[in-house]
Amino acid sequence: MNIVFLGKFGRDAVGPAIAAVPGAVLRYADDVEQHAAVVEQAEGVVLVGPAYTAAVAAALAGANKLRWIQTLSAGYENLQRFGVPPGVTVTNAGDAWSVSVAEHAMALLLALAKRLPEAVMQKERRSWDRQLMACMGSLQGRTMVVIGFGSIGKAIAHRARAFGMKVVAVMRTPKPSELADHVYESSELHSALRLADVAVIAVPAHPDTVNLINEQTLRECRRGCLIINVARGEVIDPDALVDALRSGHIGGAGLDVTVPEPLSEASALWRAPNLIITPHVAGGGELVMAKLAKLVTDNVSRQLSGQSLHCVVIPPQPAHQGRPVDA
Template identity: 35%
Template structure:
């Protein structure tokens, strides 16, 4: 008999499909249970897991052997307390690829087709077209930093528009829809030729502050930066300077270092910065994908088979 801990926000998607010989307790976002979790060995955490909640669950259920998170990033889980436990950690890699890649394409088109300026002209009831120059994605160059499930889905969609697609990853290898993939530091040499930079990397000690002043100064002045990874991958002070002084044309951030972004943050006032509240992964299909991945892994776990999406806790992804 396997006992599970399920988050309240996903329980309805999962409970009807559980094997009859499993037991479960539900847990809310603050770590409060609706039953006894002391003998649970599997933990599916909820969205936006707080360290305090994680630690409360670990204390209440010392026998947890496997934890699955719906997020792709796991930097918020790899706390010193978590790392003291011998727990297999699996993530949600792949379940967010479709909505996030569509969102990236939206941001690229938003910038290329000057939708902000066109909306302003509409609001002013202006038919003046002399200022319009709307770049095409065809023959533009998109550099994607992070070529996992999300990066590959972004590549497929931008390639369909006729763009050149380059990728940067720790261990370069050929992948579909990428014209070129280079290693950890080699992508710096490509920056002067890039029109769009898309950040889709996990947050690790190596990627924190990856997009710094040197990177931003290396880009052409018409370049546009998009971050759908983690906020701390971008040096926001350097980005503010780059946008204010015109080193690059603009940026779209779906994630920032401090979330929620405080109303008094100076980032809100930059006219060439478009901020969205970490919404790129939200989709009506998301909960179903998370449930299907968990249920498949649960079947593997019970059968003693290798799990999908095992996280390398030392590497951080």
């Protein structure tokens, strides 16, 4: 089976694992145009979701042997946007990222609640000022609203409950969960946010979620609410967030994602008070790569033996239903 590993993300950890699967012939390609001949022979393609561009979709449309695309991301919005060839199954990373991203979300939250950025600045000034204690908060008994309750949202909720927090889940199709004290439909977001001491964003990128957190929704949050975003930068209106931080209505925010990325030096986010920014690194660590390697190699073996694949997010479509490439 000819498998093309497209791009460099995950190559060192996942590539050798794929190559070790009996029956798998792995080739690497950094660019679909420079490696057109390799891509045309692909029966399977492995890549990170954001690397699936209009150019990649167009190139894969000519790969007549292609039957499977494995994205190393949880999100697959680019594959939905640009479309995949008919008869091709798309699988995603499942919950491979969940633990690492959830830990990062909780780290941002604890850093804000315990005023760690201020403590670091005091250390730089060699200042021993215990008045910081008066500004610190606790998580126990507070209400966390988790917007998006997929594998990452659930992993965050699990950790929040371990800290004694109440959890309110917001999801497109409400389902009772042992990890949530209350469940709201997406259309009820405003009502859910009125309960929020903490709001954590874990929704995928979608036209419906662009600027989901805006001036109006931020006003619905309790005064002093903390905002955490480990999903996509487009979900938050940055200007509205900066205004809410400056007014004090939002007590602090932790962003692992922004729009654009990298964040421009002129962005007002850099100067906003009580804001922690990390450069889209929530999924960092060896745990994620180990999980990805296992998932992908399992799927390679399953594809070779004709078994059903793990984490199917786009099933194969007949030729007449193929989605056109949107350039």
